[in-house]
Amino acid sequence: MATLNYKQQDYICQKNETVLDTLLRENLNIAHGCRQGVCQSCIMRSVDTNPPVAAQQGLRENQKQQKHFLSCLCLLEQDMQLEQITESEFAHNLKVLSKQMLNHDTLLLRLLHDEAFTFKSGQFINLKSADNTVRSYSISNPPNKQLHIELQIRLLANGRFGSWVHNEVEIGDNIPASSALGSCFYNTERQEQGLLLVGTGSGLAPLYGILQDALQQEHKGAIHLFHGSRQAKDLYLKEQIQQLVSEHENFSYTACISGEYRNEHEEHYSQGRVHEVALSNYSYLNNWRVYLCGHPEMVKQMQTQVFLKGVDMNDIYVDAFHLSSL
Amino acid sequence: MSDSLYEKLGGEAAVNAAVNIFYRKVLQDETINHFFETTDMQKQMAKQKSFLTMAFGGPNSYTGEDMRKGHAHLVEKGLNDNHFNAVAEHLQSTLEELGVAAELVAEVMAIAESTRNDVLGK
Ligand code: HEM
Ligand code: FES
Secondary structure (H helix, E strand, O other): OOEEEEOOEEEEOOOOOOHHHHHHHOOOOOOOOOOOOOOOOOEEEEOOOOOOHHHHOOOOHHHHHOOEEEHHHOOOOOOEEEEEOOOOOOOEEEEEEEEEEOOOOEEEEEEEOOOOOOOOEOEEEEEEOOOOOEEEEEEOOOOOOOOEEEEEEEOOOOOHHHHHHHHOOOOOOEEEEOOOEOOOOOOOOOOOOOEEEEEEHHHHHHHHHHHHHHHHOOOOOOEEEEEEEOOHHHOOOHHHHHHHHHHOOOEEEEEEEOOOOOOOOOOOOEEOOHHHHHHOOOOOOOOOEEEEEEOHHHHHHHHHHHHHOOOOHHHEEEEEOOHHHO | OOOOHHHHHOHHHHHHHHHHHHHHHHHHOOOOHHHHOOOOHHHHHHHHHHHHHHHOOOOOOOOHHHHHHHHHHHHHOOOOHHHHHHHHHHHHHHHHHOOOOHHHHHHHHHHHHHOHHHHOOO
16 A cells, blocks of 8 residues: 655555545545546656656656556555646745846846756746746746756746846846746657657747757757748747757758748748748658647647647647747 | 447547548648637547547446536537537548548448437537
């Protein structure tokens, strides 16, 4: 018999009783559906021990790595502390190291994190401003010895969080932050797979993180990045990405402009909406892994299109930015 | 259990192989794809796995009543026998593409057929 710890309370799992059954027996409100390991609505996360493999059937590799499991399938062999995945408090304080503009409206915020904060680039964190506005931002750099994380913050005309960071936050300030969340990140399974990365606007943030991670881990397959925006002045990190192109044979980059565009500076852009430009390059995408980040409509359309072109649904990772999160 | 239909088909691995093919067919079928419009494709995919698991005679706890409730909002939007037949055809051709033996296909189709009245709220 094992003990599970949930929200600082201990509960004993009876013999042959699943984690879900134990929690429901204690009248806790836990989302669930089929109780057969199919619908995945009962998913939870272990904070300490690795969940039994049998309780992870059907989950994606990234979820397994994060110790996610299906509570309706989980018979505990050892004690476990667990939490619901949607829970997010502000357990960390991140210290502001620098602020720098990447283009006319995107700010690079560099923060110092503590040892207890772990992440994969491409995951997001929730940050809380002085007036308690909460926004999610993706981490655009891989883990490093200096304990730095980088966020790309879009400054919208009446964006509360952005203007707070831009105008009021000073170097050395602390910003309350959640743990790193989400499963939109690189993993080293099947390194010969092609990677297709497509993003709009600041959807580049997670993709840039995933890209650097994949290159550092010496991904073997092709890596194709497509970044789109309305106007040329909205694109950013072009030089840094071009630099990576020149260093890595398997990596290519296409910048797309969907609005009007005259070729003034002899720079090369593709004309059109980014997902349409990207799709026109492939007649089929069997065996590719796809990451889609940014505008929800683009993400949704592209998700359907790449699925129809042969990508396995489990190989599609998405991060849709709803307007309040831009 | 060792010779249940679900096991003969190949269990969870068979469902995983079938769901991508099946769901692609459904999404490309203009006569029914509007029923599957959703913001979260991954969740919809998990539901289609539930559907296939059930049709394959696998472990599930759905009752006829659940099927009735689960599709009632679709019946309100006009779900009828034609739509049901279309889904059944996609199920059948998915199995055939995967090389499933004819007598097993017939068993799956019989399970699907047995849910018709509940799914259509008749
Ligand atoms: C052939 C017999 C059918 C069976 C056995 C069946 C079974 C199921 C099952 C088990 C679920 C998952 C329920 C859940 O856990 O929420 C489901 C969901 C669904 N089914 Fe069916 N189904 C059948 C026919 C159809 C047809 C003909 C359509 C429409 C053309 C349809 C459309 C849907 C949709 C859209 C959902 C998701 C509902 C939601 O998002 O709430 N099904 N079905
Ligand atoms: S309740 Fe459906 S997977 Fe656990």
